[in-house]
Amino acid sequence: MESNCINRYLLCLMMLLMFLGLAAQSPFNIETFTNPAKYGWTNWDDRINYRNDLYERQKLLQIYEIDSESISGNVLKSAVFPGWGQFNARQYTKGQVFLAIEIAMLGSSYFFYDRAQDNYNKYQSATQIDQMNSYYQAAQAPYQYSLVFLTFATVVWAYNIFDVVQSTEQYNANVWQKALKTYYQAPVKLGPEGLEIEF
Amino acid sequence: MKMKSSPFFQKGVDTFASNVLNHLSEGLKLPILVFVLITVLFLCACELKRNNPLDPNNPGILLPDRVVGLVASGSGPGVISKFVELKWNKNQENTDGYYIYMGLAYNSAYERVGWTSNVTPDSTVSKIVPIEAPGFYYFKVSAYKYYGNNTSIPDPIEYSSDFLEGSLSEYKLARVDN
Numbered sequence: 229m230e231s232n233c234i235n236r237y238l239l240c241l242m243m244l245l246m247f248l249g250l251a252a253q254s255p256f257n258i259e260t261f262t263n264p265a266k267y268g269w270t271n272w273d274d275r276i277n278y279r280n281d282l283y284e285r286q287k288l289l290q291i292y293e294i295d296s297e298s299i300s301g302n303v304l305k306s307a308v309f310p311g312w313g314q315f316n317a318r319q320y321t322k323g324q325v326f327l328a329i330e331i332a333m334l335g336s337s338y339f340f341y342d343r344a345q346d347n348y349n350k351y352q353s354a355t356q357i358d359q360m361n362s363y364y365q366a367a368q369a370p371y372q373y374s375l376v377f378l379t380f381a382t383v384v385w386a387y388n389i390f391d392v393v394q395s396t397e398q399y400n401a402n403v404w405q406k407a408l409k410t411y412y413q414a415p416v417k418l419g420p421e422g423l424e425i426e427f
Numbered sequence: 428m429k430m431k432s433s434p435f436f437q438k439g440v441d442t443f444a445s446n447v448l449n450h451l452s453e454g455l456k457l458p459i460l461v462f463v464l465i466t467v468l469f470l471c472a473c474e475l476k477r478n479n480p481l482d483p484n485n486p487g488i489l490l491p492d493r494v495v496g497l498v499a500s501g502s503g504p505g506v507i508s509k510f511v512e513l514k515w516n517k518n519q520e521n522t523d524g525y526y527i528y529m530g531l532a533y534n535s536a537y538e539r540v541g542w543t544s545n546v547t548p549d550s551t552v553s554k555i556v557p558i559e560a561p562g563f564y565y566f567k568v569s570a571y572k573y574y575g576n577n578t579s580i581p582d583p584i585e586y587s588s589d590f591l592e593g594s595l596s597e598y599k600l601a602r603v604d605n
Contacts, residue, residue, distance in 0.1 A: 356592040375470035
Protein backbone atom coordinates (compact mmCIF):
# COMPACT_ATOMS: atom_id res chain seq x y z
CA MET A 229 0.00 0.00 0.00
CA GLU A 230 2.74 2.33 1.03
CA SER A 231 4.80 1.45 -2.03
CA ASN A 232 1.88 2.36 -4.33
CA CYS A 233 1.74 5.79 -2.77
CA ILE A 234 5.47 6.27 -3.25
CA ASN A 235 5.25 5.16 -6.90
CA ARG A 236 2.43 7.62 -7.57
CA TYR A 237 4.34 10.34 -5.87
CA LEU A 238 7.44 9.63 -7.96
CA LEU A 239 5.35 9.55 -11.15
CA CYS A 240 3.83 12.93 -10.33
CA LEU A 241 7.24 14.32 -9.56
CA MET A 242 8.66 13.10 -12.88
CA MET A 243 5.72 14.56 -14.81
CA LEU A 244 6.16 17.85 -13.01
CA LEU A 245 9.83 17.91 -13.88
CA MET A 246 9.09 17.10 -17.53
CA PHE A 247 6.51 19.84 -17.65
CA LEU A 248 8.94 22.32 -16.13
CA GLY A 249 11.58 21.22 -18.65
CA LEU A 250 9.24 21.78 -21.55
CA ALA A 251 8.13 25.11 -20.18
CA ALA A 252 11.75 26.21 -19.72
CA GLN A 253 12.57 25.66 -23.40
CA SER A 254 12.66 28.69 -25.62
CA PRO A 255 10.03 28.72 -28.37
CA PHE A 256 11.10 27.29 -31.70
CA ASN A 257 11.55 30.03 -34.26
CA ILE A 258 10.82 28.65 -37.71
CA GLU A 259 11.94 31.82 -39.44
CA THR A 260 15.39 31.75 -37.89
CA PHE A 261 15.70 28.06 -38.62
CA THR A 262 14.84 28.40 -42.29
CA ASN A 263 16.61 31.67 -42.96
CA PRO A 264 19.19 30.89 -45.67
CA ALA A 265 21.03 34.16 -45.00
CA LYS A 266 22.60 32.69 -41.86
CA TYR A 267 24.93 30.63 -44.06
CA GLY A 268 26.05 33.65 -46.04
CA TRP A 269 24.11 32.68 -49.15
CA THR A 270 22.93 35.65 -51.16
CA ASN A 271 21.40 33.77 -54.07
CA TRP A 272 20.47 30.34 -55.30
CA ASP A 273 23.85 29.76 -56.97
CA ASP A 274 25.64 30.33 -53.66
CA ARG A 275 23.52 27.66 -52.08
CA ILE A 276 24.21 25.18 -54.86
CA ASN A 277 27.93 25.93 -54.76
CA TYR A 278 27.98 25.46 -51.00
CA ARG A 279 26.17 22.16 -51.29
CA ASN A 280 28.54 20.97 -54.00
CA ASP A 281 31.49 22.06 -51.92
CA LEU A 282 30.16 20.22 -48.89
CA TYR A 283 29.52 17.12 -50.91
CA GLU A 284 33.04 17.14 -52.29
CA ARG A 285 34.49 17.68 -48.86
CA GLN A 286 32.54 14.75 -47.51
CA LYS A 287 33.94 12.52 -50.21
CA LEU A 288 37.43 13.76 -49.54
CA LEU A 289 36.89 13.29 -45.83
CA GLN A 290 36.34 9.60 -46.37
CA ILE A 291 39.62 9.34 -48.25
CA TYR A 292 41.31 11.44 -45.59
CA GLU A 293 40.03 9.31 -42.73
CA ILE A 294 41.33 6.17 -44.35
CA ASP A 295 44.82 7.55 -44.94
CA SER A 296 45.21 9.86 -41.93
CA GLU A 297 46.76 8.86 -38.62
CA SER A 298 45.22 9.38 -35.20
CA ILE A 299 47.24 11.81 -33.09
CA SER A 300 46.30 10.15 -29.82
CA GLY A 301 47.15 6.73 -31.24
CA ASN A 302 50.55 7.94 -32.40
CA VAL A 303 51.18 9.63 -29.07
CA LEU A 304 50.46 6.36 -27.31
CA LYS A 305 52.75 4.46 -29.67
CA SER A 306 55.58 6.93 -29.21
CA ALA A 307 55.08 6.88 -25.47
CA VAL A 308 55.49 3.12 -25.43
CA PHE A 309 58.25 2.94 -28.01
CA PRO A 310 59.93 6.25 -28.91
CA GLY A 311 59.92 6.87 -32.64
CA TRP A 312 57.05 4.52 -33.39
CA GLY A 313 54.58 7.36 -33.90
CA GLN A 314 57.01 9.15 -36.20
CA PHE A 315 57.36 5.94 -38.21
CA ASN A 316 53.59 5.86 -38.51
CA ALA A 317 53.62 9.47 -39.69
CA ARG A 318 56.10 8.40 -42.41
CA GLN A 319 58.91 10.43 -40.82
CA TYR A 320 61.33 7.52 -40.81
CA THR A 321 64.56 9.42 -40.23
CA LYS A 322 63.11 11.25 -37.28
CA GLY A 323 61.78 8.01 -35.85
CA GLN A 324 65.16 6.35 -36.23
CA VAL A 325 66.91 9.30 -34.60
CA PHE A 326 64.53 9.25 -31.63
CA LEU A 327 64.86 5.52 -31.26
CA ALA A 328 68.65 5.63 -31.51
CA ILE A 329 69.00 8.48 -29.02
CA GLU A 330 66.65 6.81 -26.59
CA ILE A 331 68.48 3.48 -26.81
CA ALA A 332 71.84 5.22 -26.43
CA MET A 333 70.70 7.29 -23.45
CA LEU A 334 69.01 4.43 -21.64
CA GLY A 335 71.87 2.08 -22.46
CA SER A 336 74.42 4.55 -21.13
CA SER A 337 72.31 5.14 -18.06
CA TYR A 338 72.11 1.41 -17.38
CA PHE A 339 75.82 0.94 -18.07
CA PHE A 340 76.79 3.61 -15.53
CA TYR A 341 74.18 2.44 -13.05
CA ASP A 342 75.52 -1.09 -13.26
CA ARG A 343 79.06 0.12 -12.71
CA ALA A 344 77.94 2.29 -9.81
CA GLN A 345 76.01 -0.58 -8.28
CA ASP A 346 79.02 -2.87 -8.55
CA ASN A 347 81.21 -0.43 -6.63
CA TYR A 348 78.42 0.37 -4.22
CA ASN A 349 78.03 -3.29 -3.32
CA LYS A 350 81.76 -3.43 -2.63
CA TYR A 351 81.46 -0.29 -0.50
CA GLN A 352 78.65 -1.85 1.51
CA SER A 353 80.69 -4.94 2.30
CA ALA A 354 84.00 -3.10 2.87
CA THR A 355 85.43 -2.95 6.37
CA GLN A 356 88.63 -1.04 5.70
CA ILE A 357 88.22 2.72 5.66
CA ASP A 358 90.42 3.39 2.61
CA GLN A 359 88.60 0.76 0.58
CA MET A 360 85.28 2.04 1.86
CA ASN A 361 86.03 5.60 0.70
CA SER A 362 87.58 4.41 -2.54
CA TYR A 363 84.58 2.23 -3.50
CA TYR A 364 82.14 4.94 -2.46
CA GLN A 365 83.89 7.51 -4.63
CA ALA A 366 84.06 4.99 -7.46
CA ALA A 367 80.29 4.43 -7.18
CA GLN A 368 79.35 8.08 -6.85
CA ALA A 369 80.49 9.40 -10.24
CA PRO A 370 78.89 6.66 -12.39
CA TYR A 371 75.72 6.99 -10.34
CA GLN A 372 75.47 10.67 -11.21
CA TYR A 373 76.29 9.99 -14.87
CA SER A 374 73.54 7.39 -14.82
CA LEU A 375 71.05 9.93 -13.47
CA VAL A 376 72.08 12.55 -16.00
CA PHE A 377 71.66 10.12 -18.89
CA LEU A 378 68.32 9.02 -17.48
CA THR A 379 67.21 12.65 -17.30
CA PHE A 380 68.22 13.29 -20.89
CA ALA A 381 66.46 10.10 -21.92
CA THR A 382 63.33 11.40 -20.21
CA VAL A 383 63.68 14.78 -21.89
CA VAL A 384 64.13 13.15 -25.29
CA TRP A 385 61.17 10.89 -24.57
CA ALA A 386 59.02 13.92 -23.69
CA TYR A 387 60.19 15.77 -26.80
CA ASN A 388 59.41 12.67 -28.85
CA ILE A 389 55.83 12.82 -27.54
CA PHE A 390 55.66 16.52 -28.37
CA ASP A 391 57.13 15.96 -31.81
CA VAL A 392 54.83 13.10 -32.73
CA VAL A 393 51.84 15.42 -32.44
CA GLN A 394 53.36 17.89 -34.85
CA SER A 395 54.58 15.16 -37.18
CA THR A 396 51.16 13.55 -37.26
CA GLU A 397 49.47 16.89 -37.84
CA GLN A 398 51.84 17.60 -40.68
CA TYR A 399 51.30 14.15 -42.11
CA ASN A 400 47.53 14.55 -41.90
CA ALA A 401 47.72 17.97 -43.53
CA ASN A 402 49.78 16.41 -46.32
CA VAL A 403 47.23 13.64 -46.68
CA TRP A 404 44.49 16.23 -47.02
CA GLN A 405 46.45 18.28 -49.52
CA LYS A 406 47.27 15.17 -51.49
CA ALA A 407 43.63 14.12 -51.48
CA LEU A 408 42.62 17.56 -52.69
CA LYS A 409 45.26 17.57 -55.39
CA THR A 410 44.39 14.08 -56.55
CA TYR A 411 40.71 14.87 -56.59
CA TYR A 412 40.92 18.18 -58.41
CA GLN A 413 43.46 16.95 -60.90
CA ALA A 414 41.45 13.86 -61.74
CA PRO A 415 40.08 14.06 -65.29
CA VAL A 416 36.83 12.34 -64.35
CA LYS A 417 34.75 13.45 -61.35
CA LEU A 418 31.48 12.17 -60.03
CA GLY A 419 29.34 15.00 -58.65
CA PRO A 420 25.70 15.63 -57.76
CA GLU A 421 25.12 16.81 -61.25
CA GLY A 422 26.50 13.65 -62.77
CA LEU A 423 29.87 12.82 -64.38
CA GLU A 424 32.21 15.70 -65.02
CA ILE A 425 35.07 15.25 -67.46
CA GLU A 426 37.90 17.74 -67.79
CA PHE A 427 40.09 17.96 -70.90
CA MET B 428 39.70 26.65 -55.38
CA LYS B 429 41.18 26.66 -51.88
CA MET B 430 39.84 24.68 -48.97
CA LYS B 431 40.59 25.05 -45.29
CA SER B 432 41.26 21.72 -43.65
CA SER B 433 42.02 22.42 -40.00
CA PRO B 434 38.64 23.48 -38.55
CA PHE B 435 36.96 20.73 -40.45
CA PHE B 436 39.03 17.84 -39.24
CA GLN B 437 40.46 18.56 -35.85
CA LYS B 438 38.22 17.08 -33.24
CA GLY B 439 38.00 15.32 -29.89
CA VAL B 440 41.11 14.18 -28.16
CA ASP B 441 43.34 14.95 -31.10
CA THR B 442 42.33 18.59 -31.04
CA PHE B 443 42.77 18.83 -27.30
CA ALA B 444 46.23 17.21 -27.33
CA SER B 445 47.26 19.30 -30.27
CA ASN B 446 46.12 22.54 -28.65
CA VAL B 447 47.79 21.78 -25.35
CA LEU B 448 51.09 20.92 -26.98
CA ASN B 449 50.99 23.89 -29.31
CA HIS B 450 50.35 26.12 -26.34
CA LEU B 451 53.26 24.52 -24.53
CA SER B 452 55.54 25.01 -27.47
CA GLU B 453 54.65 28.67 -27.83
CA GLY B 454 54.41 29.97 -24.28
CA LEU B 455 56.37 27.64 -22.06
CA LYS B 456 59.66 27.02 -23.83
CA LEU B 457 61.77 28.92 -21.31
CA PRO B 458 60.11 27.48 -18.19
CA ILE B 459 60.50 23.97 -19.57
CA LEU B 460 64.16 24.59 -20.32
CA VAL B 461 64.69 25.97 -16.81
CA PHE B 462 62.86 22.99 -15.32
CA VAL B 463 65.05 20.54 -17.24
CA LEU B 464 68.22 22.33 -16.19
CA ILE B 465 67.15 22.42 -12.54
CA THR B 466 66.28 18.72 -12.70
CA VAL B 467 69.68 17.88 -14.17
CA LEU B 468 71.47 19.96 -11.53
CA PHE B 469 69.35 18.40 -8.79
CA LEU B 470 70.12 14.90 -10.00
CA CYS B 471 73.82 15.71 -10.27
CA ALA B 472 73.73 16.78 -6.65
CA CYS B 473 72.15 13.48 -5.60
CA GLU B 474 74.44 11.24 -3.64
CA LEU B 475 74.40 7.60 -2.80
CA LYS B 476 73.62 6.82 0.81
CA ARG B 477 76.56 5.92 3.01
CA ASN B 478 74.70 3.01 4.54
CA ASN B 479 77.60 0.72 5.35
CA PRO B 480 77.04 -0.04 9.06
CA LEU B 481 80.76 0.44 9.72
CA ASP B 482 80.95 3.78 7.95
CA PRO B 483 82.36 6.44 10.33
CA ASN B 484 79.65 8.81 9.05
CA ASN B 485 77.19 6.78 11.12
CA PRO B 486 76.65 8.01 14.66
CA GLY B 487 78.64 6.10 17.24
CA ILE B 488 81.19 4.71 14.78
CA LEU B 489 84.70 5.92 15.50
CA LEU B 490 87.57 5.33 13.13
CA PRO B 491 90.68 3.78 14.70
CA ASP B 492 93.74 6.00 14.53
CA ARG B 493 96.41 5.33 11.98
CA VAL B 494 99.34 3.30 13.27
CA VAL B 495 102.60 5.28 13.61
CA GLY B 496 106.14 4.48 14.66
CA LEU B 497 106.33 1.15 12.85
CA VAL B 498 109.72 -0.56 12.98
CA ALA B 499 110.51 -3.87 11.25
CA SER B 500 113.60 -5.94 11.92
CA GLY B 501 114.36 -9.32 10.35
CA SER B 502 116.02 -12.27 11.98
CA GLY B 503 119.76 -12.38 11.58
CA PRO B 504 121.92 -14.90 9.69
CA GLY B 505 121.95 -18.53 10.80
CA VAL B 506 118.52 -18.52 12.44
CA ILE B 507 116.57 -21.65 11.55
CA SER B 508 113.04 -20.35 12.22
CA LYS B 509 113.22 -17.04 10.39
CA PHE B 510 111.01 -14.17 11.42
CA VAL B 511 110.44 -10.46 11.31
CA GLU B 512 109.75 -8.54 14.47
CA LEU B 513 107.41 -5.57 14.14
CA LYS B 514 107.01 -2.81 16.72
CA TRP B 515 104.80 0.26 16.68
CA ASN B 516 103.24 2.80 19.01
CA LYS B 517 100.14 1.64 20.80
CA ASN B 518 96.91 3.47 19.98
CA GLN B 519 95.46 4.80 23.21
CA GLU B 520 91.78 4.83 22.14
CA ASN B 521 89.32 3.56 19.53
CA THR B 522 91.44 0.48 18.91
CA ASP B 523 90.85 -3.14 19.84
CA GLY B 524 93.72 -4.63 17.85
CA TYR B 525 95.89 -4.52 14.76
CA TYR B 526 96.11 -6.27 11.40
CA ILE B 527 99.54 -7.00 9.93
CA TYR B 528 100.12 -6.92 6.18
CA MET B 529 103.08 -8.16 4.18
CA GLY B 530 104.16 -7.48 0.58
CA LEU B 531 107.10 -8.32 -1.66
CA ALA B 532 107.54 -4.75 -2.97
CA TYR B 533 106.62 -1.38 -1.54
CA ASN B 534 103.94 -0.84 -4.17
CA SER B 535 102.81 -4.45 -4.47
CA ALA B 536 99.60 -5.95 -3.15
CA TYR B 537 99.85 -6.50 0.59
CA GLU B 538 98.46 -9.65 2.12
CA ARG B 539 97.13 -9.88 5.63
CA VAL B 540 99.42 -12.22 7.53
CA GLY B 541 98.27 -11.86 11.11
CA TRP B 542 96.70 -9.81 13.83
CA THR B 543 97.28 -8.90 17.43
CA SER B 544 95.17 -7.36 20.17
CA ASN B 545 95.76 -3.99 21.73
CA VAL B 546 95.89 -5.44 25.20
CA THR B 547 99.39 -4.65 26.39
CA PRO B 548 100.61 -2.61 29.33
CA ASP B 549 103.47 -1.13 27.29
CA SER B 550 103.33 1.95 25.10
CA THR B 551 104.48 -0.10 22.12
CA VAL B 552 102.96 -3.17 20.54
CA SER B 553 105.10 -5.90 19.03
CA LYS B 554 104.39 -8.88 16.85
CA ILE B 555 106.63 -11.57 15.42
CA VAL B 556 105.83 -12.71 11.91
CA PRO B 557 107.30 -16.08 10.85
CA ILE B 558 109.05 -16.05 7.47
CA GLU B 559 109.74 -19.08 5.30
CA ALA B 560 112.50 -17.82 3.05
CA PRO B 561 115.19 -15.17 3.37
CA GLY B 562 114.71 -11.93 1.42
CA PHE B 563 113.28 -8.47 1.60
CA TYR B 564 109.78 -8.04 2.94
CA TYR B 565 107.57 -4.99 3.28
CA PHE B 566 105.14 -4.55 6.14
CA LYS B 567 102.20 -2.36 6.97
CA VAL B 568 99.98 -2.31 10.04
CA SER B 569 96.43 -1.06 10.55
CA ALA B 570 94.29 -0.70 13.67
CA TYR B 571 90.81 -2.14 14.01
CA LYS B 572 87.82 -1.57 16.24
CA TYR B 573 85.13 -4.16 16.98
CA TYR B 574 81.51 -3.11 16.36
CA GLY B 575 79.78 -6.48 16.69
CA ASN B 576 77.22 -7.60 19.25
CA ASN B 577 79.37 -10.04 21.19
CA THR B 578 80.50 -8.99 24.65
CA SER B 579 83.94 -10.47 24.06
CA ILE B 580 85.88 -9.62 20.93
CA PRO B 581 85.85 -12.58 18.51
CA ASP B 582 88.54 -13.64 16.04
CA PRO B 583 89.11 -10.59 13.80
CA ILE B 584 89.94 -12.72 10.77
CA GLU B 585 86.90 -15.00 10.99
CA TYR B 586 84.44 -12.23 11.89
CA SER B 587 86.11 -9.46 9.94
CA SER B 588 82.77 -8.01 8.79
CA ASP B 589 82.21 -6.68 12.32
CA PHE B 590 85.57 -4.95 12.53
CA LEU B 591 86.18 -1.45 11.26
CA GLU B 592 89.73 -1.19 10.03
CA GLY B 593 91.60 2.11 9.90
CA SER B 594 94.11 3.33 7.36
CA LEU B 595 97.24 1.33 6.74
CA SER B 596 100.50 2.67 8.12
CA GLU B 597 103.54 3.64 6.08
CA TYR B 598 105.38 0.58 4.80
CA LYS B 599 108.55 -0.66 6.45
CA LEU B 600 111.19 -2.84 4.89
CA ALA B 601 112.69 -5.80 6.72
CA ARG B 602 115.62 -7.90 5.54
CA VAL B 603 115.64 -11.57 6.52
CA ASP B 604 119.07 -13.14 6.21
CA ASN B 605 119.79 -16.69 5.19
